[in-house]
Amino acid sequence: MTVSIAGLDGVGKTSIVNKLLREEVTETYSTYGINQEIVKINGLRLGLTDLGGKEPFRNSLWPSYLSRSDALIYVVDGTKEEKLDESKQWFVRALKWIKENSPVLVLINTWDKPVDDNVLKTVNDIFTSPSNDHPIEFLPISPITGKNMNKTVDWLANAIITTLIEAGITVDYFVAYIKTETGIVEARIKTADDEIVDESSFPIIRYKFATEAESILEYMRIGGRQVVMAADEQTSCWLITTRSEEFKGTNLLMKLLTEFIKEIQGLRVQRENGLSESDLTSYLIKYMIDNQTFWSEKQLPMFEISTVDTKEIF
Numbered sequence: 001m002t003v004s005i006a007g008l009d010g011v012g013k014t015s016i017v018n019k020l021l022r023e024e025v026t027e028t029y030s031t032y033g034i035n036q037e038i039v040k041i042n043g044l045r046l047g048l049t050d051l052g053g054k055e056p057f058r059n060s061l062w063p064s065y066l067s068r069s070d071a072l073i074y075v076v077d078g079t080k081e082e083k084l085d086e087s088k089q090w091f092v093r094a095l096k097w098i099k100e101n102s103p104v105l106v107l108i109n110t111w112d113k114p115v116d117d118n119v120l121k122t123v124n125d126i127f128t129s130p131s132n133d134h135p136i137e138f139l140p141i142s143p144i145t146g147k148n149m150n151k152t153v154d155w156l157a158n159a160i161i162t163t164l165i166e167a168g169i170t171v172d173y174f175v176a177y178i179k180t181e182t183g184i185v186e187a188r189i190k191t192a193d194d195e196i197v198d199e200s201s202f203p204i205i206r207y208k209f210a211t212e213a214e215s216i217l218e219y220m221r222i223g224g225r226q227v228v229m230a231a232d233e234q235t236s237c238w239l240i241t242t243r244s245e246e247f248k249g250t251n252l253l254m255k256l257l258t259e260f261i262k263e264i265q266g267l268r269v270q271r272e273n274g275l276s277e278s279d280l281t282s283y284l285i286k287y288m289i290d291n292q293t294f295w296s297e298k299q300l301p302m303f304e305i306s307t308v309d310t311k312e313i314f
Contacts, residue, residue: 001252002047003156004066006094007075008087009053012109015143016075017050020153034061039153046156058090066097071104071156076123078108078115078140088126095134103159104136105152112144135159157255171253172225174288176237177207177308178264180275184308187284189301191242205229207308208236217254226250230257235264263287281305 005013020039034057035050049065051057066072074094076087095104106127108120124138137155141148174189184207209231210216216231224243228250231237237257267283268275289301 001070002049002068003071003073004049004051004069004098005073005075006051006058006062006066006090007053008077008083008090011053011075011077011087012111012143013050013053013075016073016107016109016141016149016152017048019143019146019149020048033057034065046153058093062090062094063097066094067099069098069102071102071159072098072134073105073107073152073156074127075107075109076127078110078119078123079113081119081122084123084126091127098134102134103156103162104134105155105159106136106138107152108138108140110140110142110147112142115140135162157252170242171239172242173240174238175205176235176260176264176284177209178236178275178280179209179234180277180280182277182307185277185280186306186308187280188304189284189288191301205238209233210236217258219250219254226253228253228257230254230261232261232265234268235261237261260287277305277307 005017007013014035017035017037017039021037033052037048037050039046039048049069051062051065072094074091077083091106098104106123108115108123120138120140127138128136137159139148139151139155141152143149170191172191176187178185178187205227208216208229210233212233216229216236218229220227224245226241226244227238229236229238237260239253239257241253263283267279271279284305285303289303
């Protein structure tokens, strides 16, 4: 997935990219032309294009690169109110150049300085008005202190996932094998509007955990579907997308699974490692179905949960 980072010169675009890449603050200079990097975070692989902010680059490079991007990060210097009007003018142009319905994240760079809430509200008000065609979110950020840096990637992932779902790229089948205090539980969630996907159709779905020193992330294509798998030492989960002629969003699907494993890890901490089947049932219904994780509003997934007979497996 490709993401362009735009904004006036000197607003901190390159500092933000460097913080995402290296988790450190580095000295930066004005970007001459473009700077392209690959960022890998929690299973999500993003191609970032840092666009030079000087006016010649805004005119010559922005239209071309923005038109090919899946999302836009637009950076505003929250410490320079005198630049807000000029920044908005170029923001309006950027919205005309990017793909229709592409998610847009406006980062209000506060550097390491305290910024009055009224200033943040002013930026929100100014940059909310230009367009209703794109999902726009605002986030105060600091590449110096690291404030909200993780939220940047999380929001982009969720926004692009929503776009994929709206385009019809959805999950048809999900299964997780989870170790509990009474044994291993298998939780299955599938849709009813497509032919049933089960282990006989997809023999590659299997009971599989990682060792303590590693994690697992796998991907394959079978019969016009994407199959993604992730596991740690206590949770193993698979998802299968609906059939599609075009494969996209693979890295985001991987991120969904890694985030799911993190959710189960968090649930274990809450239960002090005494995770029961009833805990899982209530949690999965809320997290996977009520919150429509993986599923579009038109789909009505069916939920089943049972204890695995490990004798049959081994």
